[in-house]
Structures are given as structure tokens and as C-alpha cells.
Amino acid sequence: MAILIIAEHDNSTLKGATLNAVTAATQMGDDLHILVAGSGCAAVADAAANVAGVNKVLVADSAAYEHQLAENMSKLVAELGKDYSHVVAPATTTAKNFLPRVAALLDVAQISDITSVDAADTFQRPIYAGNAIATVQSLDSIKVITVRGTAFDAASTEGGSAAVEAVSSVHDAGISSFVGEEMAKSDRPELTAAKVVISGGRGMGNGENFSILESVADKLGAAVGASRAAVDAGFVPNDMQVGQTGKIVAPELYIAVGISGAIQHLAGMKDSKIIVAINKDEEAPIFSVADYGLVADLFDAVPELEQKL
Amino acid sequence: MKVLVTVKRVIDYNVKVRVKSDNTDVDLANVKMALNPFCEIAIEEAVRLKEAGTASEVVVVSIGPKTCQEQIRTALALGADRGIQIETEEMPESLSVAKLLAKVVEEEQPGLIIMGKQAIDSDNNQTGQMLAALLDMPQGTFASEVKVDGDKVNVTREVDGGLQTVALNLPAIVTTDLRLNEPRYASLPNIMKAKRKPLDVKTPADLGVELKAHTTLLKVTPPAERQAGIKVSSVDELVEKLKNEAKVI
Numbered sequence: 001m002a003i004l005i006i007a008e009h010d011n012s013t014l015k016g017a018t019l020n021a022v023t024a025a026t027q028m029g030d031d032l033h034i035l036v037a038g039s040g041c042a043a044v045a046d047a048a049a050n051v052a053g054v055n056k057v058l059v060a061d062s063a064a065y066e067h068q069l070a071e072n073m074s075k076l077v078a079e080l081g082k083d084y085s086h087v088v089a090p091a092t093t094t095a096k097n098f099l100p101r102v103a104a105l106l107d108v109a110q111i112s113d114i115t116s117v118d119a120a121d122t123f124q125r126p127i128y129a130g131n132a133i134a135t136v137q138s139l140d141s142i143k144v145i146t147v148r149g150t151a152f153d154a155a156s157t158e159g160g161s162a163a164v165e166a167v168s169s170v171h172d173a174g175i176s177s178f179v180g181e182e183m184a185k186s187d188r189p190e191l192t193a194a195k196v197v198i199s200g201g202r203g204m205g206n207g208e209n210f211s212i213l214e215s216v217a218d219k220l221g222a223a224v225g226a227s228r229a230a231v232d233a234g235f236v237p238n239d240m241q242v243g244q245t246g247k248i249v250a251p252e253l254y255i256a257v258g259i260s261g262a263i264q265h266l267a268g269m270k271d272s273k274i275i276v277a278i279n280k281d282e283e284a285p286i287f288s289v290a291d292y293g294l295v296a297d298l299f300d301a302v303p304e305l306e307q308k309l
Numbered sequence: 310m311k312v313l314v315t316v317k318r319v320i321d322y323n324v325k326v327r328v329k330s331d332n333t334d335v336d337l338a339n340v341k342m343a344l345n346p347f348c349e350i351a352i353e354e355a356v357r358l359k360e361a362g363t364a365s366e367v368v369v370v371s372i373g374p375k376t377c378q379e380q381i382r383t384a385l386a387l388g389a390d391r392g393i394q395i396e397t398e399e400m401p402e403s404l405s406v407a408k409l410l411a412k413v414v415e416e417e418q419p420g421l422i423i424m425g426k427q428a429i430d431s432d433n434n435q436t437g438q439m440l441a442a443l444l445d446m447p448q449g450t451f452a453s454e455v456k457v458d459g460d461k462v463n464v465t466r467e468v469d470g471g472l473q474t475v476a477l478n479l480p481a482i483v484t485t486d487l488r489l490n491e492p493r494y495a496s497l498p499n500i501m502k503a504k505r506k507p508l509d510v511k512t513p514a515d516l517g518v519e520l521k522a523h524t525t526l527l528k529v530t531p532p533a534e535r536q537a538g539i540k541v542s543s544v545d546e547l548v549e550k551l552k553n554e555a556k557v558i
Contacts, residue, residue, distance in 0.1 A: 100434075131532065139523055292541050305544050
């Protein structure tokens with residue numbers, strides 16, 4: 001049986017997290033279908049059809065799916081999903097919202113946030129904020145799975161030539177509606193897709209001081225993140241939070257500035273290739289995971305770093 | 310309006326968990342247990358709704374062995390009015406938990422259900438959504454603001470790109486994110502008072518739910534350890550190492 005992958009998108013572009021989910025799905029089977037559910041999302045469907053390894057693209061184009069409300073999406077995905085062996089989605093806030101509803105409607109478990117595919121029915125996933133790894137075998141006929149993007153390479157956006165098929169069913173539960181959104185606007189790369197991430201913690205002191213991180217980020221083409229302490233203190237918005245309950249990142253280079261290194265934060269970045277820590281407290285736990293540690297006042301070290309890059 | 314809050318007993322978030330040497334699970338023997346932090350935020354929100362006159366009663370429910378009554382009592386000390394424990398030997402899977410809770414909701418008929426977005430042990434982030442599906446109710450997950458307005462509730466949600474607000478018909482399910490509120494501490498008089506608040510015990514059989522396993526836990530292993538690297542003495546040395554040794558800039 002085939003595998004259904006749910007595309008992450010904003011009605012105009014296919015999001016990178018989908019590509020990591022495709023790679024995970026190739027390890028579960030080889031007949032891959034992608035569902036693009038949205039409104040005016042034809043360009044996304046075309047992009048999905050070009051992804052290497054994809055055999056079919058299903059497009060559900062309706063106003064009911066414009067904001068991917070969980071109440072509507074779950075009914076659509078459950079209806080389609082009953083004919084598949086696996087229903088797979090990236091572990092983004094969109095899919096984490098609707099996919100457990102799909103699992104309940106199909107009367108099966110959801111296996112969340114997998115980091116490895118051991119067999120078509122056996123998966124690894126972090127538990128206890130990444131302090132342990134569970135290997136879980138599914139006993140269900142349909143496996144409903146969310147994929148941690150940083151654990152799988154992105155599939156190529158070229159080389160596929162999947163057929164695009166329209167899905168006519170429209171599910172509008174009529175019990176919820178979209179009111180509005182405040183999305184952060186930035187010219188920098190997305191946190192979860194960036195090759196370099198520079199994050200600030202409580203040591204930054206206030207939100208204005210994040211500008212010194214932004215200067216370094218602009219030189220390195222980096223994304224700017226933050227620890228939970230910095231977000232809770234109101235320095236920066238929640239979408240910048242790196243950690244167990246925020247975003248999970250694994251860039252080539254992660255620079256932690258004024259971050260002590262709580263377990264919660266480490267869970268979100270410890271799979272980065274190279275970790276740099278700049279902190280004036282030489283006892284800070286962040287140094288125990290850093291490849292390069294610099295004990296210094298960040299207000300001296302970060303501007304100097306920016307100059308020397 | 311009655312508000313139902315669910316709570317889970319989990320390892321205290323300050324405790325570093327260790328995997329058992331036989332790799333069957335994590336070692337929870339003699340480990341400090343506590344209320345799941347997201348559930349604490351859920352109780353706080355419900356109690357605030359009661360203080361504001363929006364909620365008339367706050368009912369708290371937990372599932373597990375008798376020890377989880379401790380967490381129900383904590384919730385009662387924080388301001389919930391009565392508790393329900395569904396007694397099970399082990400912790401059922403999320404879907405079974407949702408099925409048990411669905412029966413409680415059918416009996417209690419709350420106008421709003423507030424739950425933590427995830428438990429810090431299994432990190433599944435799914436029970437609230439599953440319960441919403443079983444009851445065909447709307448959901449506001451990862452909430453950072455909850456405003457009840459007549460027969461609707463507006464929920465502002467923490468999403469990947471920022472914040473999203475949805476309007477839900479009541480009854481609805483809300484799952485809490487970290488910034489929804491800052492939970493209070495229970496005062497000693499309230500802890501004493503909580504001991505006398507009603508607490509009902511039910512079994513899955515009472516609710517007519519059969520617990521079923523959908524997964525098998527094959528093993529639990531420690532994560533790959535990351536070794537500490539070196540300390541550099543200057544920004545110059547750092548830049549040099551990043552360029553020539555790590556080759557990442």
C-alpha cells in the first residue's frame with residue numbers, strides 16, 4: 001500500500017519541512033503520494049510533483065482548507081488516509097495540530113516526532129526532552145507519523161514527475177474559523193532551515209541588544225534564535241524560541257550567546273554539527289556541549305566577532 | 310459554565326532522567342514526581358476563568374494509579390473544586406486516555422476543556438487533539454491567550470511563524486502553551502482545604518472503555534552523548550578555528 005505525505009505550505013510555496021518528511025517516507029515504502037490541501041494552491045501542487053521520489057500529488061483546493069484548520073483538515077486526511085499504510089507529516093505546528101485528530105478518527109495511534117525509521121512499522125523517537133530515545137513498534141494497520149525534520153535530509157525538489165489529481169471532497173466542519181495572524185517578517189532564513197543559527201539568552205539583557213546578533217547573522221547568512229528564558233522575559237517573540245517546546249534546529253554552526261544551557265534548550269540544538277558558546281560564566285552547562293567555548297562578556301565578544309568575520 | 314481540566318503525574322522537570330541498564334524504560338524508582346508543567350498552566354487558566362466569573366466550577370481529572378491523587382490534590386489546592394481519578398495500573402496510551410476522557414466529558418458536559426499541550430515524559434503532543442476528534446469539538450492548541458466571548462472562545466495560538474487566532478464554538482478544547490499564564494503557588498491553608506474537597510474514583514470498566522495497545526515499546530536507550538570541546542581564549546582564535554578546523558564559515 002502507498003504512503004500519504006501531507007504537504008506543509010502557505011498556499012503559494014511548498015515548505016522545506018515537507019522534503020524531510022518525504023525522505024523519511026522513502027524508508028517506509030516506495031509508492032509516495034503527497035496531499036496538498038489549501039486554497040488557490042496549484043503552484044504548491046506543481047512544486048510537490050517535481051519532488052524526487054513522489055508518484056502522485058493529490059490536490060484538495062477549497063476555501064475550507066485555506067488556513068488548514070484542524071477540524072476540517074482532519075476529516076479530509078482521515079477520509080483519504082484509510083486507503084494508505086502510512087500517513088506522514090512534518091512535525092510542524094500545523095501538522096501537530098491536525099494529525100492526532102486524524103489518528104483518533106482512524107482509531108490508531110500517532111507516533112510523534114520520529115528521528116529514525118528502523119523498519120516500516122518500527123521507529124525511534126526522543127522522549128523526556130531528548131534525554132532518552134524510545135524504539136516503538138506500531139501494531140496498527142495504518143501508521144500515523146510526524147517526522148522531526150532535522151533527523152532526515154531533504155529530498156530533492158527536482159527530478160520528480162508525479163501526476164497531479166484533484167480531490168473533490170470538501171469538509172467544512174463549521175465549528176471553528178480563522179480570525180487573524182501575526183507572522184514575523186524577516187529577510188533572514190527560517191530557523192529550522194538555516195545553515196547557521198545565532199541565538200541569544202537571558203544574558204542579552206533586553207530585546208534591543210539582539211541587534212548585535214542580527215549584525216553577525218547578516219554577515220553569516222544566519223537565522224536568529226533565542227532561549228526560552230529570553231522569550232519568557234519578553235525580549236523577542238515566541239517564534240524565535242529554540243528548545244524542546246520551541247523549534248528543533250540542527251544547523252552546520254550554532255552560536256549560543258548568553259545562554260546558560262538548560263536541558264530544555266539543549267534538546268532543541270544539540271544535534272547541530274558545530275556548537276559555539278559565548279558566555280561570561282565559565283561554569284555554564286552550555287560549555288559541556290560546545291565544540292568551541294569562549295568565556296567572555298558577550299557585549300565585547302559579539303561586536304568583535306562581527307568585525308572579524 | 311463548567312470547566313474540565315486534565316492533569317498528568319510526571320517526573321519533576323528538574324530531575325535528570327536516566328535510562329535503565331536493561332534498556333526497558335527510564336528509571337522512575339525513587340524519583341521525584343510532580344504535576345506536568347503544561348497541566349499546571351491549564352489549571353491556572355481555569356481558576357482565573359472562575360475568578361473572573363466566567364467559569365462556575367472547575368473539575369480536574371487524572372488517569373493512573375492511586376499515586377496520581379497527589380496531583381489531583383495539588384490541582385484542588387490551586388483552586389479546582391473537585392477531582393476525578395480514573396484508576397489504571399499503568400499509563401494507558403494517548404488514544405485510550407482520550408477515550409476515557411471522552412466518557413468523562415459526556416458525563417460532566419463541560420463548556421470548556423483545558424489541557425496541557427504535551428506531557429514532558431512522553432512528549433507526544435496529541436491527547437487534546439485526539440479528544441477533540443472523538444467528541445467532534447473544535448480545538449485551540451498551543452494557546453497563548455484564551456478569551457471566552459458568549460458562546461464562542463477566541464484562542465491565540467503559538468505557531469511556527471508567529472501567532473494565529475481562531476474562533477471556536479463552545480464547547481471546545483484548549484491546550485496550553487508556556488506563555489498562557491504564570492501559575493500561582495498553592496498556599497498552606499488552600500493545601501489543607503484541598504484535602505476535604507471531593508475526589509471520585511472510577512475505573513475504565515465503569516466508563517465502558519477497554520484499554521487497547523496500539524504500539525509496543527521495544528527499547529529505551531540513552532541519546533548519543535556530545536563531548537565537550539575546547540575553550541578558546543579570544544575571538545581571533547574562535548574565528549580561526551571556525552575557518553580552518555571546523556570549516557563552517
